[in-house]
Amino acid sequence: MILVFASVAVFAQDSVSYARPEAWLCRPGRTDACSVDLSTTILSADGTRKAERWAATAAPAVDCFYVYPTVSRDTGTYSDMQAGDEERDVVRSQFARFGSICRRFAPLYRQVTVAGLGRMFSSPNSGISMSRGTNYDDVLAAWNHYLANDNKGRGVVLIGHSQGAYLLDELIRWEIDGKSAQSLVVSALLIGANIPVPVGKDLGGSFQSMPLCRRDGQTGCVVSFVSFRSTVPPSGRALFGRVTTPGMQAACTNPAALSGGSRGLHSYFSAAPSIFERTATTAYRWVRTDPQVTTQFVSVPGLVSGECVADSLGSRLVLTVHGDPADPRADDIPGDMGAPGTATRAQWGMHLVDMSATMGDLLSVVARQASAFKAPAARPAARPAGLPPAMQPARGVPRLSNGKPDMNGIWRAFGNDHYDIEPHNARGALAWREGPVVPVPAAEVVALGAVGSVPSGRGIVGGGKIPYTPAALARRNENRANWLSRDPEIKCYLPGVPRANYMPFPFQVFQSTSAFFISYEYAGATRNILLKDPGPPEVDSWMGQSVGRWEGDTFVVAVSGFNAETWFDRAGNHHSEALKVTERWTMAGPDHIRYEATMEDPQTFTRPWTIRTTLYRDVDPDARLGQFKCVEFVEELLYGHLRKRPVTTPPPAKP
């Protein structure tokens, strides 16, 4: 019992390894959540029934990668990695059927649970996000694992609904759009999520080079919609059909009529409500007379039609139900959130059956795309020999003679994240004392005025908040209150990793085929990133021991062997000597590096967390790294009180 508990606890804090078979709901070549009976009863309007058998294709030409919607009934904000009935069930209703076209991959991931969603809605400052947090960290890790181990140059269809679609939207923006991996994407089905596009256009919102799908057989494009009943249009407080960016609207592509217009939908509804659909209150009864349907699915030709409509209420797929009380078939479909007549229905629409109502049409779209798609492996492409196409770089990335992206140059981060890596407002000072009305800047910094204040920052921490343990959070707040005496940067101490990379100083990368060395302007800090793993670090240090390896075009650096003295920023964010940092350096173009770092430290954090930022090249032809050997600059601070005759009266307090 103790053993079981311990293993679960450890697992909850680790990053997920998608090399573990149980981290996937579906993978090809095994019996799992995708190995289900998908037989369907076709119910015609006249009451006749026809059985439709289903079988997976024997020769899938492409792959499908599916991220499921919010289903987890786990009580925490984020789910565990144990597959439950709810996850298996939604795979059956939303994804398994794509096995008629593709190899199916569906990672389990630590999603925001139904309970977490409730917390997100009830508390605007919860920090819970549909697209940043362990949910994204896991989907990204699964995608990377798939690319590195399974893809092998095949085309892949990205399929997500609701939370899954928001996560894929994020994944595409960061990892695929305009990058080499885009050449692998047959299409993306981002259903039940608001994906922005400029009003009247198919491109230029969420994505810069993946347009909406507008004709049959078009590949590399996006199918996206949210569905509402014709009789219950979105209300002013609707969650779907609108985006906040001015000039943008939510994408709508009707899978039954990509180029537009109204068309009867080819649905595959669950015969009895799936767990995902149980939130709906409408009863499921597909025929008025017994016997009821015995298959898991029903298809109801002619009962529902769909059309994309964009008006002042929102941009959505309007579902019109053509029930006829004179025939023996049901006159309505289930799928609304909330009870009839409640505000919930006009907020959520037909969210629960977005996929079921259009499943046959989505399959047709994907089947045509799959046959039109030419896998990059089959295309003549100019690329360095020996690199799998999935690992191709963004265009224009310089390379060394060994084919690796060439990161030589002088780089720095923009933004004010060095003040505080969490999202923050501008504030008047870095150190404070009590004031008559509100706190005022501390005596030591008041003379600096506006120069000593803190600019705002949108934050680089995934999910917005660092997942501290309660004790570590208390320590952070104490650090912040005692910033002047505690921040190692004030004393010109070595900055540690990742802090060195987003300080307001540039750094220079010296990269050859046999070395990767970083020289930082601040404090003359250095890192020799070892390309051969010497084993565990022999001694703790300020900058840690860095061991780098290439995963395709991403330079992945494992950093360990830290002491507990460095911070993440000027806001007291800290760690213990158990910290392990995994950095991912990816060139997004000739002059940009996408930088990510995942922090693991079970003594300080309840789970791993990730920062993401962009590093910019100094493109000046005479760019050079300055020198900031600041040891000399802090001697008065550190040793002034030890002078024979201190230069200030009274002498400064001992730091």
Added chain:
Amino acid sequence: MPIHRASFSALAGLVLLATANHAAAQAPARATAARPASTLPRTPDGRPDLQGNWSNATMTPLERAAGQARALTREQAAALEKGRADVKESGDRAIDPNRPPPPKGGDGSTGAAGNVGGYNYFFIDAGDHVAFVNGEFRSSIIVSPANGRLPALTPAARAWAQQRAARNRGFGQYDNPENRPLAERCLMSFGSNAGPPMIPNAFYNNNYTIVQTKDHVMIMTEMVHDVRTIRMGRPTPTSTDVRPWMGVSWGRWEGDTLVVETSNVHPLQVLSQSVFLNAAFGATDSLRVTERFHLTRPNVILYRFTVNDPLNFTAPWSGELPMIRMDEQIYEYACHEGNYALSNILSGARAMERDSSAVKKPNPKE
């Protein structure tokens, strides 16, 4: 390499006095007969590959002792090396756990370990071989002037040195952090490790990492993680108002030799950062250093340099020594972060002042 985490610079001032009491475990820099250039490791763009970790530790001092020739005989060199090996061996012996504490006030000797107990041999790594260059066992690193000694200072430099000395007489050596040597303050390595020119100290950590790209050569000195960034190509001018530590360096290839020219060296940078009060010649803005790195064997760089500082020296001076490849890691040398020495030195001096004034002033209560 032993791992040095804390600062040991409290003893930096003694480095000039440390003589033959050192041992090390460096690979011998024996044969320097150049190999055919075709067998040397090369970078993808065809340049000699200087990358890796290197040591320039050597028993050969910067300046030649009086009465010696430029080349030592094989027997003289062997005797010097045996002497160091013997000292090393005795230092490596297990110590007597029952030995008494050192005598109060030290044993009277001046060596680093001779007083009240400084470093033992585990920490010392000053080279255990005489520099062997072009078939000669060298008695000094300096080869020009021909006497192996630094050239005479110019009259102006002597005047500056006197001015500095006069100013320094206004201070006690423990009065302020700025009165302490640069190395003790963790501003630079002791000796002139980072250079230019890059000259080993007689203590430890004479280690370097070199990384070579198509347009840069980077040389990191273990102490104090100092990085020299050498840009390759046609130099662009740098304002004389910009004078970083280690200067501004430009490199070029002359055949298989990397030639590095350096100017704009920090005015406080001196040949030995350990010198009390920096009374010696600081770099002037006329200082130019030319260094040549030539891979003679896969594991040996012949390092040659010429210092041109006409405002300080009456003649240019040049030196030669080998850098030997090492297969070991170089660890972080976080000097400043662990610099208990400087605060202890200063607070110790303050305590002594309080003690002596207490002796002078009788306690009013008595």
